[in-house]
Amino acid sequence: MKIGYIRVSTAEQNTIRQEILLRDLGVDEIYIDKASGKSTDRPELKRMMEYVRYGDTVIVESISRFARNTKDLLELVDKLRQKEVEFVSKKEAIDTTTPTGVFMLTIFGAVAQLEREYILQRQNEGIAIAKSQGRYKGRKPIEHPDLKSTVVQWRAGEITATAAMKRLDMKPSTFYRKVKKF
Template structure:
């Protein structure tokens, strides 16, 4: 069987281009994730990895749609290979049934990872410049719950545990302690 995998990073992004390509290639089944590619913890990717079996071919539009770093890509392809499943990336013309295809997969994975690192670097630089110009102040803190002061007072007196105070205020540990110390 031909198995197609599609990934878009957000709900707003349109997977139509990838879907059209895979339909033109007559794939039998399509798995679609609307999630970041930063790791392999994606529901449809995991479902596809369980679904494929010996003799299948997984087809993606681009390796960047499958994995964002070399390690993840190579691990996923290794899992497919162990199941005797082929991997094909149309954009990069990679076919893991050949030694050259395996080599090219590694090279393109490294390039995709480098590209992602450049994107993150530019993002960090842009945020730093925006902060210097006073245009970026980060996320505004959520307002404190109405019962925060009363609960913290009880906690400081030893009447309730920190865990109980967090439960009553609905705050997670890091947030609770940070807000207590502010």
């Protein structure tokens, strides 16, 4: 079977371009993640890695859609190799069934990681410059109109912390940080 894997970094990004490419390549099944590539802890990637079996081929649009650093890339491809599953990256024209393909995979993986590190470096430099000019203040804090009354109810034991977080639509770290201010 030909198995396609697609990843975009955020839920707002579109997967259509990658889907069309993979369908044109005749993939039988597609797994789509809308999550950062900096970690391999992605639900659809995990499902795909469990699903593939001997003789399958995993096809991606580019290495950067599969993994963002060389270590993760090589570990994922090694897991596929142990299951006797081929890996093909269309953009880089990599096929891991050959020694040259494995070598090129390593090189392109290192280049993808370097590119990601350059992007982060430029982003941090831009933020530092904007901060020094007083133009960057970070994201706006979450201000919920019911925060104070909800905290009062929580402290009085009328509701649980979980219920308070759900009512305010806040993650635990945000909730407890906000509570400290009262």
